[in-house]
Amino acid sequence: MLLRALFQIGLFLLLPPLLLGVVNRTKALFAGRKGLPLLQAYYDLARLLRKGAVYSRTTTWTFRAGPAIGLASVAAAGLMLAVAGEPALVSFAGDFVLFAYLLALARFFTALAALDTGSSFEGMGAAREVSFASMAEPALFVSLIVLARATGTLSLSGMLGPGLAPAWSTAAPALLLAAISLYVVALAENARIPVDDPNTHLELTMIHEVMVLDHSGPDLAFILYGASLKLFLFGAILVRVVLGLRFESLLAAEAAFAAGMVGFAILVGVTESVMARLRLARVPQMLVGASVLSVFALVLLLR
Amino acid sequence: MIPIVILIPLVLGGMAFAWPENRNRPVFLLVGAAAHAAGMAGLWLREEPPLLDGFLFLDAAGKVTLTATSALFLACAVYAQGYLRRRDDRDNRVFVGGLLVLLSALTMVGVAQHLGLLWVAIELTTLATAPLIYFNRNARSLEAAWKYLLVCSLGIALALLGTFFLALAGAAPGGPRSLLVGDLVRAGPALSKPWVRAAFVFLLVGYGTKMGLAPLHSWKPDAYGEAPGLLGALLSGGVTSFAFLALARVYQVCRAAGEDAFARDALVGLGLLSMALAAVFMVGQRDFKRMLAYSSVEHMGILAVGLGLGGSAVPGAFFHSLNNGLSKGVLFLAAGNIHRSFGSKVTDDVRGAARRLPVSGPLFLAGFLAVTGTPPFSPFFSEFVILNGALGTGRYWVGGLFLLFMAAIFIGMGTTILKVVQGDDAGTPSRPGFGDSWLTAAPPLVLMLVVLALGLWLPRSLADLFQSAAHLVAGS
């Protein structure tokens, strides 16, 4: 069983940059461009790791520690994630609370690193990131509670594990609503199109990208890798919620999961191509809407 | 022992009047107070049999009030040495003589068992106090003296009418045909009901005026506001407590005659009305001596509520009459010091008293905390016992209103007192030579320590005294 868990961890550490490649490739196909190679993210990481770094005069150790803490906390959150229905390395009652707060830890230190540079753009980005995230947090929490209530267990492995498929039969509407609000939260957390535009160059409109504006070299590599890990985490949860089927053999389960992840990436790419970025004032309404949806789902279950 | 305690102050008062020398006349005050205190100590040690066939007898209730007043008078006498030396510009013949006569009159009230004699003694206290209020010799204190004299005399005349009604109640064939409290209580149900009721109403109004209960309190803010701090302390700590004692004796007779149902409601009603009125008139009060007058109205209200509630609240009321005496002494003496040091008693130009008067300022604040029922000072315990009497017996409305008014008074009084005590005294009128001296600061300090000590450890003998006084008056 330990071997399986280690295999999952390996999958979790290696696969995410590929997801970014798939998303970019989908957007390119939609725009009629050939697009970047699928493995472009791996090349970027390798390039950045070998480059030197330039630090602003106003920064202190917080700026240098920010990216490392961000990546470490997202990786730690990954320990608890049940990939492909298999139980995770670490699973205990209430581990999804730790999961959510580890993401908050990453966000907190990234924002601090941004504020350390003392530039108005980074301050703007940090303010937006932290505000929108605090509105998204209740939606994430309630969705996970809905999963817990539907499957009757309090640990992520239990929620995303075998108990999910039968749960669809009893609480389909609630799980559907939870999946929708989880998808909205995933878009907000990973700075995808409706909330934030990853490829824009105009600092005033960015949220996540402007926070990492001043990072360079290995720090930038840590940040990019962390972002991809986070996308993978949310993808893994969504895929398990939607494709909750049971597979007897490990290989079949892994294959199905990989297909699911690619599907998720394509879905994200499609959403980015189809929609334009929301005005900043409308983002809170969208996030609060997601929270209300998930609370409604919970009420459905509790009634 | 009792005649000695009454006569010595009277004789010393006479001698003080005759004494030509203005400088060392206050010593008579000290000697009188010391003698009185020694007499009281003697009375505590040995139980005295009734004198003049029952006219003079020191019962439990009288002992409580007399002890409090004797202690307060001693502190005020020491304070007077320092105060009058500073006010040597003014002739203190009337002041010292009047105070001694007042002391003997109060003692007579304490020991009088005959209601007629009680009335005479209380009228004497009014007359002894009136000229003292006029000690500052200015238009305002004259007006205060005149109002005090007229309103109190009016009230006392009604009390005399009430006393005669009570005599009539006993004058029916087979009735006690005497105004001795003992006889009236023993006759009890034989008294004719309508006369006792009419008598209680007139006596409640008469002695209520002297106590300063709500609708009859108009003389208090003027008198306490204009009188010197020393007299304010004696009035609010001593004279009003004796009026409460007189009211308690009348209530004793009323209860014996089986008429106490109405009496208790009237007392609780008047008490709560006094507290309400004090709360309204204390908010934003700019003159801190007038504010202390309203605090005295409030505490007389608390005593009336305590007596009116009966049961376990009555010992609390007697404990509170002792606490009120001592804590009012602290407040008024400290206020006197502050008034003299700043030359004004309006909060607009009195600030930073704690800095200028290192003892009186903090004492003023500590007195405020004690009076508004903050543990560990003793008024907290007496007010809590009275509250327990109200809420314990299910009278939630009385308890609720009691607490509401206490809270409002705390806020109203707090703003004024903190304005006076806090901050620094730059820009306020400074009068050199009027700071805290030993003679003017030690007495309130000693009184405060006594209040604190009573709060921490109430001697068993005092607690039993309150219990027996309550049993005597309200038969709880």
Add this chain to the structure above:
Amino acid sequence: MTPALAVLAIALVTASGLPGLLLQRRPALGQALSCAALCAGSALGLAAAAIALFGGGGFAVSAPWHVPLGSLALRLDPLSALFLVPILGVPALGAVYGLSYFPQSRLGARAVRLQLYYGLITGSMALVALADNAMLFLVGWEVMAVAGFLLVLTDHEKAECQKAAFTYLAASHAGTFALFAFFCVVGSQRGSFDFAAWQGLSAAGRAGGWLYALLLVGFGSKAGLMPLHFWLPGAHSAAPSHVSALMSGVLLKTGIYGLLRTTGFFEAPPASWGMAVLALGAVSGVLGVGLALAQHDLKRLLAYHSVENIGIIAMGVGLALVGRARGEPALVFLGFAGGALHVVNHSLFKSLLFYGAGSVQHACHTRDIEHLGGLAKAMRATSFLFLVGAAAISGLPPLNGFVSEWLVALGALRAMDLPRGDAAAFAVLAAPALALIGGLASACFAKVQGTVFLGSPRSEHAAHARESPRAMLVPMGILAAACATIGLFPALLLPALRSAAAAWAGLPQAALAAPAARAAASAWWVSIVAAALLAGLAGLALLRRRVLRGPTPAAETWGCGFSAPTSRMQYTGSSFAEILTGRLAWVFFPRIRFRPPQGLFPRTASFTSEVPDTVLDLALSPALSFLARIALKVRAWYPTRIHFHAVLLLLGLVAILSWRLLWW
């Protein structure tokens, strides 16, 4: 042995101010001696508490006290022992901090007064925790309130101090009157004022409801639950920092202790009680942190965070009460353990933050975060320790804030297991509320840490700040270390929490054994994940050092090519929080003074936003001044002529006579 230990501890702590008073001629020695006395006293007290908590050696001793209705009864059971830990720990560290923050050698009499009241307030709080008789409890309670009042009045020249101090004293005194009523009613109902005789009170019906309302008002006003929190921001920002730390970290907890002790008397509290405290806690939490976001003054901001954390504690207590109502030992244990652990945690990191604020004020002589910035370069240790405190209060994982919030969240999740139609199941909504509070808190502390310590200095003072002396850093270091150890090894505290929960709920220890074991298992997993996090971090740091061989040149921050960036172009505190405060504007009506730039070459434009305390500035003080105006009107009408006084007297006579006739 422990009763003597506890009484000696209280006496030593209460009298700890005396050396400073007696040795005024040699101030440094005097202050050192009083600080040593305080630390010794708290050490003794903590020893007694430890015996009670871990060794089960609590005591209940009683002696006659010649005071009406009172008796010298002391009880040290696990519940009061748990509260003794912050009550004695934080003041000891505060005294050490005060050695250099408030030196008697420089401040003379003011410092002597402060040390006297500091010892007095610690002693009275310890007395409150140990009192087993209503009168003794009330004496300790009010002495604590008055000592707090005198502490806030340390520099009473400033009008702001006077107003804040009086608001605090008036609120606590009025709140205590609710306690007077509660104690009277229950005391006479039970015939005795000893808490021992009060076990098994009935909570049924309207009477129980009224008693509970009195409890909530009395202890809620002291704990700072919304809407009774209005005195808290003023008092905490006006007092010196180590006093604010004591008031915020410990004084509020006596309110929670009172609530727990008195709800412990009732044997079957209805679920509605639990839900009420839960709702109040949630509201206090969310609005507390919302108001904190909108503050400019560093200590006012920390004060509002106390309201938020008290909200979290109240949510824990609410869940525990619901558990007792439904007879669910798991809910009782998790709710109580979360709430009680958060009491200890909050007293640790809140004191740490206030000491940090004190150091900043000590260095830069201002508390307004808009004039600070870039302090991390000069004050390296203070900024790191403040960061640890900030992360802890936002509930971020490796630290203690997360552990207690996690326990409360677990309790809320356990509420889902209640039968389907049960209204109490909606207690699960406490978990998302906690998440929202955590998110907002991390946003707020990102703002504070960023604006105060990071970026470039916004004023002269900030530019010339110097690191604070060692005596101020040592207590902060100890507190930070405590936060880290509790965060990394939460399972160690669960047995103590279990005995405290059993003492409070009146359940046998065995009843809570199962949930405690489950929670311990999960707690060990949390430690493992935290260890993994730290290991990953170390690994990444090593990777980074190995990879980053070359020189790392310093350059200007990227500003789209703008060549002359100034410190005023940085994001300020209010602009950082503007998005969230805009959302919560329907709660606290910010006062905006905005002068837009006019004309082609605009001169000066300014934008200031200031958020008044909703309850105090918009509801309470207008109402009180309105009542005062009515009183003044009534007084103006009251004529002064003597004839009116005589008529009033006669009207009184006629009124009583007619009342007499009606009565007849």
Add this chain to the structure above:
Amino acid sequence: MAAWIDMVFILVVVIDLFTLASSRLNAAIRAVALQGALLSVLPLLLASWEHEIGHVLLLSLGALAIKAIFIPWLMFRAIREAAIRREVEPIIGFVPSMILGGVGVALAFAFSRGLPLPSPERHAFLVPTALATVWTGLLLVVSRKKAVNQVLGFLMLENGVFVFGLLLAEFMPVMVEAGVLLDLFAAVFVMGIVMFHINREFSSLDTEKLTALKD
């Protein structure tokens, strides 16, 4: 004998009404002095002979000395110094006070029948006269502006109560009776002194000037 007593009571009530109407201070003082003299005669007339004569004689002589001689002398001295001759318009006017006085007397007579007197024999007019005098005294204190008139009102109030006291002659010991008279004497004496100071301070005895003390 009973006719004489009725005559005295009627005369006392007439003096009440006269004082209410008189605007000149001298006349009012003389009237109150006359009333005092009449009242001091009453104990001799009413005393039932088995009572020892000494007590009654002492009581009436004392009353005569104080009520009829000393107090009027004091009042005249106050007026002479204040150099005032006439009462300024009272608060509720002379005519209304007259009417109120009349109403009071009527009520007194009606009300006294209802009071269950323990010993009905004394005299039918005693209680109504007492109540009427008390009522007039109160009216004077409340409505008159001059300090002298207020003291006169107080005096009349005391006279009314004194009449009431006659009922209880036998069990109010002489010492207490003397005390009551002494107190009356002291009260008026102190009022005289205070009036003297008011006159010196405000150079008039008009209580309208006494309104400085406000909240």
